[in-house]
Amino acid sequence: MTARTRSGWRWALPAALLIVAPAPAQILDLDGVPDPPETPISVLDEIATRMTTDLPAIVLDTDAGIVQAAGTTLRRVVAELASRGRGDDPGDAAAALAALRLAPAIDGLVARLDRLAMPGAFTGSPPRRLEEESRRRAIARLKTFARSGLEELRRRTTDELVDSDDAISLVLAPVVDAIEILERRPLVDRWPDAHEVRTAGMAPAPVAFPPLPDRPGLPVADRGLREDATTEGRRIHRRFREAAARAVALDPDGPATPVVLDLLDDVPNHRDPQARRRAVAVLDLASRIAVDLDRIAATPARRDADPDQLAGLLAAAVAADDDRGLRLLERQKMVTALIAAGGTIDLEVLDRDLRSAGRAVQRRHRRLVRSTVETLARIGSDPSALGDPAAVAALQGLEGSIADLERLRLADGLSARMTAIRPGAVREFERRIRGWCLMLGKDATRTEGASAIDGITRDLDLVMPFPAEAWLVTGGPAVVERTGGRGRDFLDRATETRRRWADEVSNGELDGPARAELLRFARLGTLLEAVEAVLGADDEEVARGLDACDRWGGWFVMPERMGWTARTLAPSLRVAVAAAADGVTDRLDRDLVRLEAAAPPAMVVHWIARHVGPLLDPLAAGSIGGLAAAALPPGDDPWAGDHRERLARICRGFAEIDAARTRGDEDLARRLTDWTVQACDDLLDRVRLETATTPTSTRTDS
Numbered sequence: 001m002t003a004r005t006r007s008g009w010r011w012a013l014p015a016a017l018l019i020v021a022p023a024p025a026q027i028l029d030l031d032g033v034p035d036p037p038e039t040p041i042s043v044l045d046e047i048a049t050r051m052t053t054d055l056p057a058i059v060l061d062t063d064a065g066i067v068q069a070a071g072t073t074l075r076r077v078v079a080e081l082a083s084r085g086r087g088d089d090p091g092d093a094a095a096a097l098a099a100l101r102l103a104p105a106i107d108g109l110v111a112r113l114d115r116l117a118m119p120g121a122f123t124g125s126p127p128r129r130l131e132e133e134s135r136r137r138a139i140a141r142l143k144t145f146a147r148s149g150l151e152e153l154r155r156r157t158t159d160e161l162v163d164s165d166d167a168i169s170l171v172l173a174p175v176v177d178a179i180e181i182l183e184r185r186p187l188v189d190r191w192p193d194a195h196e197v198r199t200a201g202m203a204p205a206p207v208a209f210p211p212l213p214d215r216p217g218l219p220v221a222d223r224g225l226r227e228d229a230t231t232e233g234r235r236i237h238r239r240f241r242e243a244a245a246r247a248v249a250l251d252p253d254g255p256a257t258p259v260v261l262d263l264l265d266d267v268p269n270h271r272d273p274q275a276r277r278r279a280v281a282v283l284d285l286a287s288r289i290a291v292d293l294d295r296i297a298a299t300p301a302r303r304d305a306d307p308d309q310l311a312g313l314l315a316a317a318v319a320a321d322d323d324r325g326l327r328l329l330e331r332q333k334m335v336t337a338l339i340a341a342g343g344t345i346d347l348e349v350l351d352r353d354l355r356s357a358g359r360a361v362q363r364r365h366r367r368l369v370r371s372t373v374e375t376l377a378r379i380g381s382d383p384s385a386l387g388d389p390a391a392v393a394a395l396q397g398l399e400g401s402i403a404d405l406e407r408l409r410l411a412d413g414l415s416a417r418m419t420a421i422r423p424g425a426v427r428e429f430e431r432r433i434r435g436w437c438l439m440l441g442k443d444a445t446r447t448e449g450a451s452a453i454d455g456i457t458r459d460l461d462l463v464m465p466f467p468a469e470a471w472l473v474t475g476g477p478a479v480v481e482r483t484g485g486r487g488r489d490f491l492d493r494a495t496e497t498r499r500r501w502a503d504e505v506s507n508g509e510l511d512g513p514a515r516a517e518l519l520r521f522a523r524l525g526t527l528l529e530a531v532e533a534v535l536g537a538d539d540e541e542v543a544r545g546l547d548a549c550d551r552w553g554g555w556f557v558m559p560e561r562m563g564w565t566a567r568t569l570a571p572s573l574r575v576a577v578a579a580a581a582d583g584v585t586d587r588l589d590r591d592l593v594r595l596e597a598a599a600p601p602a603m604v605v606h607w608i609a610r611h612v613g614p615l616l617d618p619l620a621a622g623s624i625g626g627l628a629a630a631a632l633p634p635g636d637d638p639w640a641g642d643h644r645e646r647l648a649r650i651c652r653g654f655a656e657i658d659a660a661r662t663r664g665d666e667d668l669a670r671r672l673t674d675w676t677v678q679a680c681d682d683l684l685d686r687v688r689l690e691t692a693t694t695p696t697s698t699r700t701d702s
Contacts, residue, residue: 108623301343
């Protein structure tokens with residue numbers, strides 16, 4: 001998240017305001033989820049009607065008239081976005097979310113802007129008298145917005161997310177400028193990127209762009225890339241800055257350094273925007289590959305993958321000045337990242353019992369490294385082989401061998417984790433886990449050994465501790481309230497069940513009844529954690545996590561709505577906790593099925609809050625937060641960016657439920673609720689699948 005920079009903005013907006021005949025069926029389509037029930041009158045229709053009722057005429061001859069006109073135009077822009085939001089394109093979902101977010105913020109924003117009509121008004125925190133020059137500048141920006149904002153919006157399309165982002169951010173930029181002048185500080189975007197989420201609490205948020213290296217020609221390329229203020233243009237600009245920083249940081253004697261520096265010097269030569277973008281893409285991939293080659297050269301991996309040979313393949317791919325070259329570079333990046341990762345796994349720590357398996361796995365790994373590099377060379381001369389099943393299998397095999405090396409390295413730690421549950425069974429755990437590790441060294445038994453080790457690792461991660469266990473241990477009033485006073489009994493039952501599970505594992509039973517019971521406890525803990533994230537310590541308060549969700553750019557649901565959703569789950573949770581504490585398995589199974597059918601909305605909120613809450617909690621909420629979330633677009637790699645459309649449609653689903661209830665249509669509200677729960681469940685399934693299928697050795701941010 002970064003403060004918006006002035007150079008990155010232009011003014012503009014999208015299509016005709018069709019106000020406001022009742023819309024036909026509103027399409028809230030999601031892959032894998034049936035169409036929602038038809039809503040003869042959409043909440044978006046109601047917003048559009050409300051925003052355009054009894055608006056004053058636009059008069060721009062006084063400061064007060066300009067401010068009032070800006071408020072009128074802002075309402076019309078929200079109505080236009082609501083009209084767009086009734087469509088079924090991805091960008092329409094983003095327009096609908098912007099309308100839902102801005103509609104309740106309008107009055108607060110207009111009240112703030114009204115101060116600009118008064119010379120000498122006190123603004124900011126702490127309050128200070130607004131300088132006349134700043135006030136005049138803000139008035140000029142609002143005049144531009146009032147005069148042409150709506151027309152600019154109507155000229156633009158919002159079919160795709162990037163189109164919608166650009167249109168909304170560009171048209172609202174004058175309003176953002178005026179608010180920033182009033183607040184005496186830049187607004188901060190509400191879109192943490194994946195890197196920020198991964199490193200939250202570990203390091204300061206990265207700056208918008210890395211410093212530009214001091215090399216001739218680069219400022220020219222930098223200025224040229226900055227001219228494209230679209231979201232995609234900003235992404236290309238950032239890639240250029242990051243790739244340039246990597247290029248000059250390479251080992252001067254590294255095998256690929258000359259190739260990358262030549263590319264760096266070549267970027268400023270391109271004048272055509274498309275050619276420049278391709279040059280930046282090549283530079284970005286090549287610089288990443290060069291970093292991998294430096295890592296390979298410094299590890300034992302260089303015995304099996306000659307960095308100089310790989311640098312030659314890199315140079316050949318760079319020379320292929322077409323899409324084929326980009327595809328080759330993308331494949332090379334996969335290969336070099338895997339080889340570099342494998343080169344950092346140290347098996348010298350293995351004891352005598354595991355060394356034979358370690359040597360066998362390393363032999364297999366080296367063989368796979370060599371065959372993968374050979375395949376990469378073959379693809380270089382025959383690009384059609386990119387999709388060859390043998391080439392894909394080689395890559396998957398290399399990934400599997402790295403996973404085996406990591407399993408061996410962590411074997412002792414796995415034994416220690418199991419022993420912590422059942423100290424008296426240390427010899428049995430070591431014997432079992434070492435037996436599975438020895439299987440990794442034999443082709444005939446490798447799959448069985450890997451499956452056993454991965455299964456135990458997953459189970460440990462899930463139940464040691466299980467979700468919400470640390471919260472239950474606190475035993476405070478919230479725990480008593482949420483569990484009906486049975487939290488301690490539940491914990492005691494879980495502790496005993498863990499011991500029984502450890503006995504099962506020591507006897508070689510990997511799917512016994514104790515494991516099944518622990519997995520039920522983990523499911524129940526996940527539900528407790530999700531509901532607590534929404535309700536907080538008091539049913540009368542909106543939890544900080546819920547508030548953080550609404551500060552995020554990808555989500556907006558009225559707080560009362562989510563609080564009510566979670567509160568309806570609370571009584572059923574108490575019953576389920578009692579069943580878990582008493583060991584009544586059949587009843588717990590039924591309770592979990594019912595809860596999991598209703599809980600996905602609360603679990604989605606919990607998923608969002610857990611990832612972005614720490615980053616967004618300090619930011620302003622209210623009308624300013626609503627403007628920042630709607631008007632400042634995401635950066636290059638926003639967290640959960642692949643789910644933006646689904647999340648926006650879910651938010652609209654909640655709004656449609658509330659609108660139906662307000663109209664007294666309980667049947668429609670019930671059917672919309674069923675659809676929204678199903679959409680949330682579908683989203684959660686996708687998140688789980690992404691997490692489960694992203695290899696540990698190459699996992700980035702999910």
